[in-house]
Amino acid sequence: MRCAAGDLLGKRIWPKALLFGMAASFLLALSYILILTWLNSFAHAVQRFFEIGLWMPAIIIGFGLQIFLFVYMRESARQKNILETGSVAVSGSASASSMALCCLHHVSDVIPIIGISAATIFISRFEGFFFSLAVVSNTLGSVFLLGKIQEHSLFPKDNKLISRFFRLSMANSFALVAVLGTLALAISLADSIYL
Numbered sequence: 001m002r003c004a005a006g007d008l009l010g011k012r013i014w015p016k017a018l019l020f021g022m023a024a025s026f027l028l029a030l031s032y033i034l035i036l037t038w039l040n041s042f043a044h045a046v047q048r049f050f051e052i053g054l055w056m057p058a059i060i061i062g063f064g065l066q067i068f069l070f071v072y073m074r075e076s077a078r079q080k081n082i083l084e085t086g087s088v089a090v091s092g093s094a095s096a097s098s099m100a101l102c103c104l105h106h107v108s109d110v111i112p113i114i115g116i117s118a119a120t121i122f123i124s125r126f127e128g129f130f131f132s133l134a135v136v137s138n139t140l141g142s143v144f145l146l147g148k149i150q151e152h153s154l155f156p157k158d159n160k161l162i163s164r165f166f167r168l169s170m171a172n173s174f175a176l177v178a179v180l181g182t183l184a185l186a187i188s189l190a191d192s193i194y195l
Helices: 004-008 013-039 042-051 055-080 085-104 107-114 117-125 127-151 160-165 170-194
Strands: none
Touching: 013 042, 013 055, 055 127, 127 170
């Protein structure tokens, strides 16, 4: 009989986690397009998507990756009977926060309709900061989940590439991402304020 860790990446958990991650990415992109189409037009939604540049793919892929890791961790932990509701709640709220931050800049599309134009200027001015915050939140959430996967040995040890990857300290990686993310956010905020 094979060790459960060898099966984790194989027949049951990997495809389910991948499907959930891809579905989450697709639904986030679809929500973006539908909301902007409803507020303005489909042509505006597509134009805005391309104006944003690399921010949208980074946010969409990062969100999907976080969902993939979350489902993988949850299903792997269930197989090993070590589900930690605390870490699941924290990582789930990190995903929800990332999505909220990702969509916050779209408030500027709705605010003129309800007549608060000063807020539109504020949100539009800090749009880059909100994008940065969403990407940093997604990255921190993903590294946090990788740390939980590492902590509970939920990765397949028979895969050499993945085993080598998990030799890295995810706690140190999280600290590094937190420091670099804070620096990137400070630069982005300064850019929004002074430019």
